[in-house]
Amino acid sequence: MKETTRLEEIDGIAFEEMFSQYLPIVYSMQSRYLIRDFDADDWLQEGRIALNDALRSYRQGQGTTFGLYYKMVFENRIRSLLRRQQAQKRLAQQQAVSIEKVGLETFSEQFHYHECVEESIYISEMLLSGELTLSSLEKRALYFYLKGEEPWTIGLRLGESEKAVHNALNRAKNKLKKKLSTAKI
Secondary structure (H helix, E strand, C coil), X not given: CHXXXXXXXXXXXXXXXXXXXXXXXXXXXXXXXXXXXXXXXXXXXXXXXXXXXXXXXXXXXXXXXXHHHHHHHHHHHHHHHHHHHHHHHHHHHHHCCCHHHHCCHHHHCCCXXXXXXXXXXXXXXXXXXXXXXXXXXXXXXXXHHHCCCCHHHHHHHHCCCXXXXXXXXXXXXXXXXXXXXXXXX
């Protein structure tokens, strides 16, 4: 029991000396496990925390040396960190919603007519370069539509009827679709 008390009451200098003795265990774990966003200082900090925990909980005469006990405590701590990291990674997957379950209609209001990034970039380049010929109304209606405005608010902004804006958007979309179908992206 006397040895147990001595290990619990170790001072800062003795702690650091003891920690430097067990640094190879820290480096060994660092080479075996990959923890996202962990640098060398983080590994050393976790090693010190594990050493402090091991010093507080180690009991002599239980059939293991302190070095093996420290290695077990440190490895358990690292595995706990890895489990927590994996749980955070899966959080987005747990909150995901399947399109098959809720139906495409649920998402349709969030999707504009183009579906992929390459098309979006290509469309922007076509519009900026003047490669696509659009009327003044089609350009202005498409501009506000792509910014997320509804056809009726676009009509108010441009002094046009909602039907005229719908027609202009449909013409612009048809021209874009025709241009995209002839181009190979």
